[in-house]
Amino acid sequence: MFCKITVVTILLGLFANHGRSALMSPTCPRGDYQKESPSGQEHLAACKQYTCNSCCFENITTQLAIMPIQQVGKLNYNQCDKLTDACSTQHTYLQCLYQCSPNLYPWMIESTRKLIAIPLCASFCDQWFMTCSADMTCAPGEGNWKTGLNKGFDASGNPVNPCKPGVMCRNYTETYGSGEGLCNNIWGTLFKYSTDTKNCIDPSNPTHNSEVVKSINSSYTTSICSKTEG
Ligand SMILES: *[C@@H]1O[C@H](CO)[C@@H](O)[C@H](O)[C@H]1NC(C)=O
Numbered sequence: 001m002f003c004k005i006t007v008v009t010i011l012l013g014l015f016a017n018h019g020r021s022a023l024m025s026p027t028c029p030r031g032d033y034q035k036e037s038p039s040g041q042e043h044l045a046a047c048k049q050y051t052c053n054s055c056c057f058e059n060i061t062t063q064l065a066i067m068p069i070q071q072v073g074k075l076n077y078n079q080c081d082k083l084t085d086a087c088s089t090q091h092t093y094l095q096c097l098y099q100c101s102p103n104l105y106p107w108m109i110e111s112t113r114k115l116i117a118i119p120l121c122a123s124f125c126d127q128w129f130m131t132c133s134a135d136m137t138c139a140p141g142e143g144n145w146k147t148g149l150n151k152g153f154d155a156s157g158n159p160v161n162p163c164k165p166g167v168m169c170r171n172y173t174e175t176y177g178s179g180e181g182l183c184n185n186i187w188g189t190l191f192k193y194s195t196d197t198k199n200c201i202d203p204s205n206p207t208h209n210s211e212v213v214k215s216i217n218s219s220y221t222t223s224i225c226s227k228t229e230g
């Protein structure tokens, strides 16, 4: 096996629940590439930190394994033909978290299975912003990729031009201004910038994230994969 799964369940409901929903067992967000609930996967082309227990199917990880990433789902990440490998890597961390992590359900709206206001660690946001400072996007205004870009494919199956007519490409520095601006705007309400180091989610550190979720309510079941196992 690629890795072993460590599942931690402690049945002591002692801590305040800062989550937004009543979901108490691992549930996956609703999406084109998501399972109903997490399970082990034979092979993920990227996001290997979630191999032993993931919410995503292999097909999204095939797209995330390309460097720099191009089309992921319905969206072109390389909007202005200027996406560096380093910037791409930060996006991939975040997409792997969003698409594959089995531990985000405390931030899920139960009725829609949509994630909302996941507190991203300021350190990750700031690093992401610095890494991408000279990369370009054509998302207008505050740079919301969900509402500001064209998505999908044309009749021949080719990706559409992500840039809306008349919108200029700008670098991340000009578009977002800071790591806070980046995290609070790029995916709409999905993420929020958090300086609360003990309670924030770091896409590059699944072990930390598991501990954060357990600290919200110790009844939460989380899992992390250990790559040390044969
Ligand atoms: C933590 O989870 C338990 C088990 O579902 C629940 O009964 C309890 O109310 C939760 N604690 C808080 C403070 O929300």
Ligand SMILES: *[C@@H]1O[C@H](CO)[C@@H](O)[C@H](O)[C@H]1NC(C)=O
Residues within 6 Å of the ligand: 032, 033, 057, 058, 059, 060
């Ligand atoms: C991804 O793969 C899963 C499992 O095979 C499938 O159900 C799903 O429709 C695929 N998603 C897309 C967008 O092709």
Ligand SMILES: *[C@@H]1O[C@H](CO)[C@@H](O)[C@H](O)[C@H]1NC(C)=O
Residues within 6 Å of the ligand: 133, 134, 135, 171, 173, 174
């Ligand atoms: C971003 O774009 C602005 C405006 O064109 C420019 O002044 C600035 O030097 C650019 N910053 C980086 C890091 O490329």
